Amino acid sequence: MRRRYANARRAARKRAVRSDPPLVAAGIALVAGVAVFLLATTVFGYHSSNHDEGVYLTQAAMLLDGQLELHAGDLVGAFRPWFFVEDGGRLYPKYTPVPAAMYAVSMALFGEPRVTLAAVAAGNAALVYALGRMLVDRRTGAVAAGFFAASPLALVTTSVFLPYAPTTLLNLLFAVAYLYGIREGSAVAAGVAGVAIGLAFFARPFTAVLFAIPFVCHALYRVGTAIRRAGLLPLPGPVRRQVLTAFFGLCFVGVTLAYNARLTGSPLVFPYEAFAPLDGPGFGRRRILGHSIVYSPEVALEANGYVLRYFSTRWFTAGILGTALSVAGLAFSARRWYRGEAVPGSSVDRDSRFQRTAGVLIAGLFVTVPVGNLLFWGNFNILATPSDPTDGIVSQFGPFYHFDLLVPFSLFAAVGVFACWRFLRAFGSRLKTRWSPRAGKAFLVVALLASVLLVGAVNVTAVSAPLERNAAHEAKHEAAYEPIERTSFEDALVFIPTPYGDWQNHPFQYLRNDPGFDGDVVYALDRDPPDDFAVLDAYPDRTHYRYTYRGEWTSDPNRHVVPKLEPLEIRRGPTLEGETTVGVPERVDRASVRLEADADTYAGYTVADPDGSITANWTLDGDTARLVEGDTEPIPLEETDTVTLLVTLAQADGSTLTYRQETTVRTNDGGVEAVWPPERYVCPLVTDCGTEGTYLPDDPDAHFDGVWFETRMRNTER
Incomplete structure (x- = not known):
């Protein structure tokens, strides 16, 4: 037994x-x-920070849609994803x-x-x-x-x-x-x-x-x-x-x-x-x-x-x-x-x-x-x-x-x-x-x-090291996409920046389009005025937004940006009048106001002993733009143009602070159109600082004391 x-x-x-x-x-x-x-x-x-991921996910969505290629037509430059071949209006990975x-x-x-x-x-x-x-x-x-x-x-x-x-x-x-x-x-x-x-x-x-x-x-x-x-x-x-x-x-x-x-x-x-x-x-x-x-x-x-x-x-x-x-x-x-x-x-x-x-x-x-x-x-x-x-x-x-x-x-x-x-x-x-x-x-x-x-x-130990590096990138991405995540898009068009050139999903591969460019939200590259207006014309009935950020986007995961998502609208009229008011910090003893266009023409005037704030009034009238103050001449505009207003403050020691405002405009026989609000920047020491100087109206702590930036526009019949 x-x-x-x-x-x-x-x-x-x-x-x-x-x-x-x-x-x-x-x-x-x-x-x-x-x-x-x-x-x-x-x-x-x-x-991840490897932007090939967006290529494969876009390609997967294309396959589910029965497509081997994307068809963007004349808007191919605004919609071209990272690592896609451009062939006329056709795009393929x-x-x-x-x-x-x-x-x-x-x-x-x-x-x-x-x-x-x-x-x-x-x-x-x-x-x-x-x-x-x-x-x-x-x-x-x-x-x-x-x-x-x-x-x-x-x-x-x-x-x-x-x-x-x-x-x-x-x-x-x-x-x-x-x-x-x-x-x-x-x-x-x-x-x-x-x-x-x-x-x-x-x-x-x-x-x-x-x-x-x-x-x-x-x-x-x-x-x-x-x-x-x-x-x-x-x-x-x-x-x-x-x-x-x-x-x-x-x-x-x-x-x-x-x-x-x-x-x-x-x-x-x-x-x-x-x-x-x-x-x-x-x-x-x-x-x-x-x-x-x-x-x-x-x-x-x-x-x-x-x-x-x-x-x-x-x-x-x-x-x-x-x-x-x-x-x-x-x-x-x-x-x-x-x-x-x-x-x-x-x-x-x-x-x-x-x-x-x-x-x-x-x-x-x-x-x-x-x-x-x-x-x-x-x-x-x-x-x-x-x-x-x-x-x-x-x-x-x-x-x-x-x-x-x-x-x-x-x-x-x-x-x-x-x-x-x-x-x-x-x-x-x-x-x-x-x-x-x-x-x-x-x-x-x-x-x-x-x-x-x-x-x-x-x-x-071997696993944790790369995971920590990738987690740092994840934290950067999470912060950058925060306004996108808290916004419920429905029939929207969002312009996105191009820190690495004219590529979608490089670096923002989380923001991907549907294969037909017809989803609840469509993402378009924010480029030159002719390209932006072409996109706006193709999607006239959508709610328009601009996604941008303060800071410089780099591959360094520890360099975060502060994101901003703002709604856009098209202001139209025979004449558009703008008013821009900026704050003047202490110890500023002189200032200058300058209005310029892409055609390298400009007008301007100086402000002696500014105190508290400076208001610059300007107009868009048909195919010209001009400053109201200073007895300046109008400056001619191209059919599509960027009108830039600069208010530069100077201190006795030579240091400067420039408020920079860029308005995308289009002229036609019936008047002028402007994308509103304009892009606004606050630039210490230089007059053009890119996204590192993006103005954040909802975050006053992001700027020096006494720095603020307001702008308005209205349609005036003449």
């Missing part, structure tokens, strides 16, 4: 060992998905639509694209588990999934709308299906592998090719071997399966070329080439927009050396400790493969030759991904100061062009964990023999706890 009970307990333990790793892996995948979703909604609630399509699925189902981010995180962890199970066993797969999901690179990069984690999901699906097809002789798995790598190629061609190279080499070897042994006809099973994989993969290569032809007019010209012809892989002159370098092999080696250093020490799980485990696991596995032995821990019925094949293919990524990335100058661009890992894009998102390296790093780190554990157990057994069973158990417990605590502490 006791023997039967003992046997039952042993059988139960074996069943638990078999069932626990899948449950653990499922838990890891679930936790990874939840963690990414929480990061995406908190740390990246207003999106430089990126292919696969990642955007993945985001579009959750937008359609849940109204929230971040669900896709969570699904990608969970899917990557689950597929790494499946690979680890094939490589060694379930326990190794579960640990590998944990290494992958806990890495700072996976946590941060998967939490933003970038293509690297979604493409790795497709690459992992390809690897799992390919290896399963080999092991089980499954034609279905071979077809799935072809579809997966084809989609990965459509998403990121260069990334997919680097991942697929080891598998393609193996496929060619298997085809050649099978034909040599069995002849060409009838087709041997391995050949049929490889042909099936190649067929589906090449089908999506064809889809990619067709997409190119549809957008760029040539199947061999990718959209990114249409945007920047010298932005692709290769050496020599590389250029995108105004950024250009000569990308030589020497530069490539230096840049990629830094990138790989930061990957292995900062962006993989537990930093250098995790990398050391991965190296140990690879060395241990290679030794076993060389001897023709299975890696300990694998099932007794596991084909050691298949295990070696799977391991070698995964290990091949240690070669193809780093070597291939030498050809891509993007690895140079993510390094602001190459020797400083806390500067530049790499400090916030990691070396994401090497994202696929997480796969072999995680798998062999898991092998290294169990290799080290077997070494510790052997050492503990010697302690039991030499000292006592209790001493051996105590050693193992202490070693296990110390290892877990050390790895956890190192990883928490």
Whole structure:
């Protein structure tokens, strides 16, 4: 009876060992998905400082609208999003639509694209588990999934709308299906592998090719071997399966070329080439927009050396400790493969030759991904100061062009964990023999706890650093969008500033248009008078706003701006009379008033001994503007123009303060139109200070004592 009970307990333990790793892996995948979703909604609630996110989200909205391109017509300059190619009145993104399509699925189902981010995180962890199970066993797969999901690179990069984690999901699906097809002789798995790598190629061609190279080499070897042994006809099973994989993969290569032809007019010209012809892989002159370098092999080696250093020490799980485990696991596995032995821990019925094949293919990524990335100058661009890992894009998102390296790093780190554990157990057994069973158990417990605590502490430090940097950007974005968030827009048109040039969503990617430019709110770039009036004419019945801020928008997360959202209206009439009154602080002994237009014509007068305030009266009459005081001549206006009024105060020591008012106007046969209120600035020492001097009427503490700025306009019939 006791023997039967003992046997039952042993059988139960074996069943638990078999069932626990899948449950653990499922838990890891679930936790990874939840963690990414929480990061995406908190740390990246207003999106990151990587403005590619807006490209993919706009593209996802376009796909849901059945569009591959935007049609802005004559307003293309006011609506052009960041990284969109302009072709007449047509706009299309430089990126292919696969990642955007993945985001579009959750937008359609849940109204929230971040669900896709969570699904990608969970899917990557689950597929790494499946690979680890094939490589060694379930326990190794579960640990590998944990290494992958806990890495700072996976946590941060998967939490933003970038293509690297979604493409790795497709690459992992390809690897799992390919290896399963080999092991089980499954034609279905071979077809799935072809579809997966084809989609990965459509998403990121260069990334997919680097991942697929080891598998393609193996496929060619298997085809050649099978034909040599069995002849060409009838087709041997391995050949049929490889042909099936190649067929589906090449089908999506064809889809990619067709997409190119549809957008760029040539199947061999990718959209990114249409945007920047010298932005692709290769050496020599590389250029995108105004950024250009000569990308030589020497530069490539230096840049990629830094990138790989930061990957292995900062962006993989537990930093250098995790990398050391991965190296140990690879060395241990290679030794076993060389001897023709299975890696300990694998099932007794596991084909050691298949295990070696799977391991070698995964290990091949240690070669193809780093070597291939030498050809891509993007690895140079993510390094602001190459020797400083806390500067530049790499400090916030990691070396994401090497994202696929997480796969072999995680798998062999898991092998290294169990290799080290077997070494510790052997050492503990010697302690039991030499000292006592209790001493051996105590050693193992202490070693296990110390290892877990050390790895956890190192990883928490590694993860927290980039999250803190990104959280600083999130705080800046939250402050900047505050007036937008508290305003309920309905049939509105909002002009937005252009700190980085004439691009939408760069930097304000949270403020995106619907694909038809017909949503509850339409965002237009605030540009020159002709362009602004063209937008106003296209949306005459909407409520108009101007979004601006006080301060300078930079990439520094600690330099916040003070935002302002003000309603606009169009004042019309044969004659418009304006009155501008400004405050005069103490110790001002003289002042000047100047009215000018874009045609470089101006009029002005001086004010002696100003006291308390200065009022300047001015008029817009047909195609002229003039100051009422000072007996000045009218100044001519262009058809569309900017009328600028400057009131400059001066102190005895020569310091000045200028009130600057800019009014966008348009003249016609019936009179004049003006966008009201004008843009107002308060500029110490200079007469033009841009947004750093934006006047904030609702925040008196933002300006010096005695500084205030009032302006009025009325229509006068003459």
